Amino acid sequence: MLEYVALGFLIFMAISLLFGAIAIVGIPHGIAVERDHPHQDAIYYAGWVSLFTLHAAWPLLWVWAAAYREDSRPKFVQINENTAINDKAPAEQVDDHEADADITDSITLLRHRFEVLKDRIERIENAIMSASKAA
């Protein structure tokens, strides 16, 4: 009697372990999709291929999937006198109305500088033309 309980349990173990081995194939791929990982297709295939190596590569796929984060940006920048100006953390968010006013001002300024530059270029071109005619 106990013989057959043991045999039944062995069969149960074989089915359960096989099911478990297949069930964990997709976990790294799931993590990669969640993070919008650029290598998510590669991680998906590697998951299935690792099944044929008895999941020897499977733990590494976790590392691969977790190595990328979509919104990753430097969060630990230290600011001191030696920090270059471009390394400084973004300024505090200004409110929308102020931002719009800033943009309008900038456009006016840029248009003015454009007119000045255009005028200078025309004058330089005319000078060159008259010089070449004289020659």
Added chain:
Amino acid sequence: MELLIVLAYTSICIAVFALLRIPLTRVSVPVASIGGIILTFVLVQVLNFYHPYTNASDQYTAARPIASDFAEAGAVPATIDEPHFVAWFNQNSRFRIVDGAAAEVTFDSIPGKVFTARVRAVLSTRNGYGEQALPFDSPTAAEQPGIPVLIDITDPRFRIYRADLPGVSHARATIYGGNLQQLAVLRKTLLRMSAWLNYLSPIA
């Protein structure tokens, strides 16, 4: 045997997680794994201590023709001594093993069958002197770290195999100590699982 216990725990966990639809979270998975390490470790240690198991066991046939004159004995089959069965157990279970204790044996060459047996004597010496020395010359005795235990296989189903087993047959044996009888059924089931696995060629 330890591997079987770990795989059994793992398979039960997989089934429970799948059938009860327990989500894989940072609480449920560590509880199952760390709990499993503790549970299987304690189980292995307790079973090994109270119901010791060994796969270092051999049946030795001490063939000694009783009839000295072959010509005369022509028609009579040569009488041989009863085969002796010796299993080598770890020394830490020494005092859990008493003469007459219940035991079970399964042979690699008889897959799927477990035979009931009984401890005849715990031998105190290997090939030396004294009443309790090994009753035969054992080629592997010097390499064995454990203590030799002489076991009588009492199962009537064993009779038909006894004469035909190879001289040195590899076997697995367990002895059931007096304490923690509730856990003996686990050891019995594991031994039967090992017995079924003898249908497969050895993996390790």
